Amino acid sequence: MLGTGTVGRNVAGRLAELDHEVTLGTRDPEETRAREGWEDVHGVGVATFADAARDADLVVNATNGAATLDVLALAGADNLAGTVLLDLSNPLDFSRGFPPTLLVKDTDSLAEQVQRQFPEARVVKALNTMNNELMARPTTLADGDHTAFVASNDEGAKAAVTALLTELGHTDVIDLGDLTGARGMEMLLPLWVRLMGTLGTANFQFKVVR
Amino acid sequence: MLGTGTVGRNVAGRLAELDHEVTLGTRDPEETRAREGWEDVHGVGVATFADAARDADLVVNATNGAATLDVLALAGADNLAGTVLLDLSNPLDFSRGFPPTLLVKDTDSLAEQVQRQFPEARVVKALNTMNNELMARPTTLADGDHTAFVASNDEGAKAAVTALLTELGHTDVIDLGDLTGARGMEMLLPLWVRLMGTLGTANFQFKVVR
Numbered sequence: 001m002l003g004t005g006t007v008g009r010n011v012a013g014r015l016a017e018l019d020h021e022v023t024l025g026t027r028d029p030e031e032t033r034a035r036e037g038w039e040d041v042h043g044v045g046v047a048t049f050a051d052a053a054r055d056a057d058l059v060v061n062a063t064n065g066a067a068t069l070d071v072l073a074l075a076g077a078d079n080l081a082g083t084v085l086l087d088l089s090n091p092l093d094f095s096r097g098f099p100p101t102l103l104v105k106d107t108d109s110l111a112e113q114v115q116r117q118f119p120e121a122r123v124v125k126a127l128n129t130m131n132n133e134l135m136a137r138p139t140t141l142a143d144g145d146h147t148a149f150v151a152s153n154d155e156g157a158k159a160a161v162t163a164l165l166t167e168l169g170h171t172d173v174i175d176l177g178d179l180t181g182a183r184g185m186e187m188l189l190p191l192w193v194r195l196m197g198t199l200g201t202a203n204f205q206f207k208v209v210r
Numbered sequence: 211m212l213g214t215g216t217v218g219r220n221v222a223g224r225l226a227e228l229d230h231e232v233t234l235g236t237r238d239p240e241e242t243r244a245r246e247g248w249e250d251v252h253g254v255g256v257a258t259f260a261d262a263a264r265d266a267d268l269v270v271n272a273t274n275g276a277a278t279l280d281v282l283a284l285a286g287a288d289n290l291a292g293t294v295l296l297d298l299s300n301p302l303d304f305s306r307g308f309p310p311t312l313l314v315k316d317t318d319s320l321a322e323q324v325q326r327q328f329p330e331a332r333v334v335k336a337l338n339t340m341n342n343e344l345m346a347r348p349t350t351l352a353d354g355d356h357t358a359f360v361a362s363n364d365e366g367a368k369a370a371v372t373a374l375l376t377e378l379g380h381t382d383v384i385d386l387g388d389l390t391g392a393r394g395m396e397m398l399l400p401l402w403v404r405l406m407g408t409l410g411t412a413n414f415q416f417k418v419v420r
Contacts (some may be wrong), residue, residue, distance in 0.1 A: 106400070127277050144418040149401075156222035176404050184401030190316070191359075191394030192384050199420055208405060209356045 001025060002049055002071055003062045004032050007132040008062035012044050016134035018167060025052030040044035053079035058086060065091035065103060065110050069117055083158040087111045088127040090189050099193050111182035122157035125182035126150045131202035139169040146205035147172045151181030172207060211260055211270045212281055214242055216239045217342040218272035222254050224346035228377060235262030263289035269298060275301035275313060275320050279327055291330035294367040297321045298337040300399050309403050321392035332367035334390035341412035349379040356415035357382045361391030384418060
């Protein structure tokens with residue numbers, strides 16, 4: 001799990017509950033251990049980005065979108081080669097305040113940027129369209145009666161991520177095809193951010209009714 | 211109703227069924243009458259854009275997004291002044307083929323462009339996030355158990371459009387606040403277009419589960 005923000009910690013903790021062996025990647029493991037006490041509380045190891053990615057069956061990018069390419073470079077292209085890389089980040093730009101704008105959109109996506117920069121990684125976009133609590137524990141809202149999306153150029157990687165989503169409790173996973181499907185997933189964020197303000201909560205989710 | 215495409219015809223027909231007096235605005239009424247036989251079949255009058263907009267209680271922009279500003283200019287700023295203008299169009303650019311890209315996004319929206327160009331119109335963004343069949347007859351899918359959005363700088367206009375949506379059968383209408391809310395609504399289109407391809411149908415809708 002690359003990233004020690006709320007998203008990374010929450011999803012990592014949930015995966016550990018499900019008996020996955022999880023290592024949280026961070027810039028400075030000593031600092032993160034001291035600040036968070038992660039290994040004591042959650043049974044999740046803490047390591048450098050590179051050590052966390054090395055030999056992982058699946059790497060999750062839970063960094064913020066503006067830092068994603070830098071963090072993945074620290075994780076190391078060699079460590080990501082051949083590895084399923086679940087990208088749940090969003091290319092949000094908060095530099096001009098709130099609401100954020102998108103760093104990339106329309107004819108490209110952050111997921112595609114990652115895939116181009118790390119061509120041997122098996123990038124799958126998923127879970128970026130919901131709050132991290134619902135990423136980790138979807139059945140806490142409406143018994144999980146809402147929709148997740150996946151997009152990837154690698155069918156095997158997409159199947160692995162879909163299986164993981166199912167294990168987390170996502171019952172309706174729509175396959176949006178190749179990684180260009182990430183464009184629409186990331187461009188959903190402005191509506192998501194607006195709804196969070198309107199509804200006064202992040203505890204909502206999109207369902208594709210059909 | 212400005213626009214004689216599928217969207218305009220379908221929504222106009224539905225409004226006429228609900229006993230609204232509807233006039234379809236078009237560039238060339240004689241040509242439209244000859245081609246479509248509208249007045250015979252649907253009880254919907256056909257007139258120029260300007261004649262359709264003049265004295266209307268509510269004007270619907272059902273033109274394609276690339277033509278919207280031109281058509282509204284033909285309708286006439288004077289005819290739109292003080293009038294509720296329901297904008298259900300999308301700023302899709304098909305000039306580079308499929309999928310379309312967005313003519314405006316992120317820090318602006320077509321609805322805001324319309325409002326700036328016609329400051330005296332009472333612009334409300336709504337219904338652009340679904341297929342025209344579901345705009346007109348939402349209860350045909352899942353008994354209407356899905357979500358519509360509205361955004362406007364004018365509370366009275368928003369209330370009028372919300373009432374119209376309710377009359378059409380939309381039971382869950384979320385108020386996204388002022389017209390900047392249209393950005394997220396329009397940026398939902400890339401995901402909508404992708405889903406249409408994936409699902410093989412336009413007969414789907416988003417529901418905000420909360």
